[in-house]
Amino acid sequence: MERLHFSFEGGTRRAGKGPRIVGVVASGNLEVLIEPRPEVSACTIDVNTAAVGFGTTWEAVLRDFFERHPLSHVQISINDAGATPAIVALRLDQAVEALE
Amino acid sequence: MNAPVVPSRIWNKRAQARERRLARVAARLGPKLRGRIAPSDAVVALLEEAIEAGDRVCLEGNNQKQADFLALGLTRVDPARIHDLHMVQSVLALPEHLDLYERGIASRLDFSFSGPQAARLAQLAGAGKLNIGAIHTYLELFARYFVDLTPNVALVAAQAADRQGNLYTGPNTEDTPVIAEATAFASGIVIAQVNELVESLPRIDIPADWVNFVVESPRPHYIEPLFTRDPAQISEIQVLMAMMAIKGIYAEYGVDRLNHGIGFDTAAIELLLPTYAESLGLRGRICRHWALNPHPTLIPAIEAGFVESVHCFGSELGMEEYIRARPDVFFTGPDGSMRSNRAFCQTAGHYACDMFIGSTLQIDLAGNSSTATLGRISGFGGAPNMGADARGRRHPTDAWLRAGREAASDATSAPRGRKLVVQMVETFREHMQPAFVERLDAWQLAESAGMALPPVMIYGDDVTHIVTEEGIAYLLLCRTAQEREQAIRGVAGYTPVGRARDRRAVAELRARGVIRRAADLGIDHRSASRDLLAARSIKDLVRASNGLYDPPRRFRNW
Numbered sequence: 001m002e003r004l005h006f007s008f009e010g011g012t013r014r015a016g017k018g019p020r021i022v023g024v025v026a027s028g029n030l031e032v033l034i035e036p037r038p039e040v041s042a043c044t045i046d047v048n049t050a051a052v053g054f055g056t057t058w059e060a061v062l063r064d065f066f067e068r069h070p071l072s073h074v075q076i077s078i079n080d081a082g083a084t085p086a087i088v089a090l091r092l093d094q095a096v097e098a099l100e
Numbered sequence: 101m102n103a104p105v106v107p108s109r110i111w112n113k114r115a116q117a118r119e120r121r122l123a124r125v126a127a128r129l130g131p132k133l134r135g136r137i138a139p140s141d142a143v144v145a146l147l148e149e150a151i152e153a154g155d156r157v158c159l160e161g162n163n164q165k166q167a168d169f170l171a172l173g174l175t176r177v178d179p180a181r182i183h184d185l186h187m188v189q190s191v192l193a194l195p196e197h198l199d200l201y202e203r204g205i206a207s208r209l210d211f212s213f214s215g216p217q218a219a220r221l222a223q224l225a226g227a228g229k230l231n232i233g234a235i236h237t238y239l240e241l242f243a244r245y246f247v248d249l250t251p252n253v254a255l256v257a258a259q260a261a262d263r264q265g266n267l268y269t270g271p272n273t274e275d276t277p278v279i280a281e282a283t284a285f286a287s288g289i290v291i292a293q294v295n296e297l298v299e300s301l302p303r304i305d306i307p308a309d310w311v312n313f314v315v316e317s318p319r320p321h322y323i324e325p326l327f328t329r330d331p332a333q334i335s336e337i338q339v340l341m342a343m344m345a346i347k348g349i350y351a352e353y354g355v356d357r358l359n360h361g362i363g364f365d366t367a368a369i370e371l372l373l374p375t376y377a378e379s380l381g382l383r384g385r386i387c388r389h390w391a392l393n394p395h396p397t398l399i400p401a402i403e404a405g406f407v408e409s410v411h412c413f414g415s416e417l418g419m420e421e422y423i424r425a426r427p428d429v430f431f432t433g434p435d436g437s438m439r440s441n442r443a444f445c446q447t448a449g450h451y452a453c454d455m456f457i458g459s460t461l462q463i464d465l466a467g468n469s470s471t472a473t474l475g476r477i478s479g480f481g482g483a484p485n486m487g488a489d490a491r492g493r494r495h496p497t498d499a500w501l502r503a504g505r506e507a508a509s510d511a512t513s514a515p516r517g518r519k520l521v522v523q524m525v526e527t528f529r530e531h532m533q534p535a536f537v538e539r540l541d542a543w544q545l546a547e548s549a550g551m552a553l554p555p556v557m558i559y560g561d562d563v564t565h566i567v568t569e570e571g572i573a574y575l576l577l578c579r580t581a582q583e584r585e586q587a588i589r590g591v592a593g594y595t596p597v598g599r600a601r602d603r604r605a606v607a608e609l610r611a612r613g614v615i616r617r618a619a620d621l622g623i624d625h626r627s628a629s630r631d632l633l634a635a636r637s638i639k640d641l642v643r644a645s646n647g648l649y650d651p652p653r654r655f656r657n658w
Contacts, residue, residue, distance in 0.1 A: 051531075051532055060599060082532075084526060085594040086337045090336060090337065090628070093625065
């Protein structure tokens, strides 16, 4: 397991109210939790991943996500059970859609 | 003037050799041989008398059906008598196929595909116990059976034989006709193992006068269900890629005659035809005619009226009764069962289909693709016959002409058509293995095994499109090697190859429509849901077939 932490500043969209869980942890799948975090302006993302050594790949995936969805005051937690970047990006986009 | 004296030449040495072998078998088996029928306990004796050292022997190992009893018998002949055989066979699937080399019975091999034996084959070749002539595509190997690899002896498998020696090969006819014809008409010996001897056959697939000996096998020949994909394992990313392929390629070009490779990517497309493609109004406009094995995942599209005809390379376990009930769609005999034929279906896939779409393991920056990995000599099978532009083709269709126009770099040159050759891959495979690489493993494999050619499955200059979850690269619209490279990087996602893209060049290609994202095709990627699949489990497929599809036990979880 590897734990990664990312923080993106300058987001312009505040997340809504309750926490959101999208996806299920299963083979090749993952869990995404989005929670409002009024006390911090950044979009912070914590990743728990089964695959070790893919920090730069995660950063690229999450940076592109933040470009698509410049969120603020939000904490995103990702539990990854070996999902591919494509699944990660899709789940994140679906989670944001559920916020809206 | 007297004519020069020419020593009289013997013109029927092969026929004489056949008579010699037949006489030897008759002498050794004696009363055990009844006409053409030999008992199973005489199989080793039969093979020892029919085969001679140094012979070229075709052992029927198909993609699915295996002449396994004859293969086992061949491993038990006396290597002091029978040695240095040159084996020609399309598929090495069984351990016995390689035991021949360890026992010193065979020494040379020409083949197409080695699937499950790929690692051991590489070891034996590396140890010098086996000399590989060449790795072929199916059609290419069959062609050589009639030119310079004609068998002296063929060992084939059939479902049943009658007392005269006529053979019924049933749905899994596969390679048997081409092997039997090449051998029988070159004065070779054809030996068939059959599951049963019967008084009268449902139909005759191979006539008795092409067959020299029939052996009843103590157990039915082995068949592998290779083409069953459980819809439960199809991912949302595969659904997304299937939606893009349908809208961006099938609908765009009006692809009506096609072949699908094996895999979950193309299974997803098959299962989206009655749902997503139907919603786009595409029924009757795409996917009517197929060169394809009877994929269970095609059942919903057949039932929905998408599919008009399917000609098959082989069959698939469990599909027999469904096929029998759909004779307008499948090629069936007067007895009702299907007749497959790998040689004809490969020809159909090469010349009469406008598109091939399939998955691969690695794609390089020129679009070359390969399923070869280090330490495994896996071969090609039939994909290169489908996934290659048919330069001998002359009949036009709209899809073929449009692809030809798009690929033409010079508007003044003669009009040409072009086959659509589509590679479909998720950018990362399992365990985060990137599907896009700077250099194919095939090159290193060729160097380490001393091959003259790297085992490239589909050549980059034949590939017209690459579909990934990031979008479609319309490679046939590229005009330079640089454009092509950036078009490939531009759909390579977060792989190292994808992240090394020139972002400005990729943006320009997207503006020109050389790269199209899901959004560019009017697809919201978030809508990619398994709910779109016409069947989400094997049980759904059984239901869609009205109970006619009978899946093998391993696919039943209820």
